């Protein structure tokens with residue numbers, strides 16, 4: 001039976017079929033996105049020309065290490081395609097992302113792209129979003145007030161709410177953009193759009209991990225083969 005690693009590799013390799021010569025590519029964060037980077041690097045060595053824009057410092061380092069040519073979003077602000085992983089994917093290709101802490105840059109890069117393809121193994125497919133805690137990137141200033149305002153959002157939407165400050169060992173986890181992350185267990189999220197809007201209305205919330213209307217396709221590796229889903 002294929003291991004989780006093999007499934008991630010299969011998804012990463014299958015996404016390569018969507019990469020064309022000359023593309024400006026947003027490159028995601030996480031183990032599945034990294035499988036895509038390694039497969040991409042082989043093509044680059046064989047002569048494929050692409051310009052990558054990374055969604056995290058971690059991905060940037062890997063791309064440079066394996067020889068994928070990189071630019072910044074400042075220099076290349078419009079992208080043809082972004083390939084990125086996800087923590088949860090529903091049947092309408094609505095996503096929860098940010099398990100790796102890169103949600104802010106991931107969302108900026110995805111929004112700057114004409115297309116976003118999600119790469120994942122079948123364990124990420126869900127009927128309803130919400131089993132995976134939703135990462136919420138917040139400003140450090142006034143974090144308790146922000147915490148209370150998020151609890152208030154959940155109360156108004158009649159969702160349970162359990163917030164945990166993400167840690168990196170003894171200290172709070174700090175994102176590439178210098179913010180904190182609250183991992184929010186809201187239970188099942190029946191109306192992701194309403195939750196997204198309400199969270200964006202909280203001033204201390206920088207971004208959240210609900211990706212709605214951004215992914216147009218998904219390449220899902222299953223034990224029975226790779227499935228291609230469209231929104």
Ligand SMILES: O=C(CO)[C@H](O)[C@H](O)COP(=O)(O)O
Nearest residue numbers: 030031032085098099100102
């Ligand atoms: O959103 C992300 C990082 O912020 C990742 O794409 C997500 O956590 C999936 O990671 P993996 O492919 O390792 O399961």
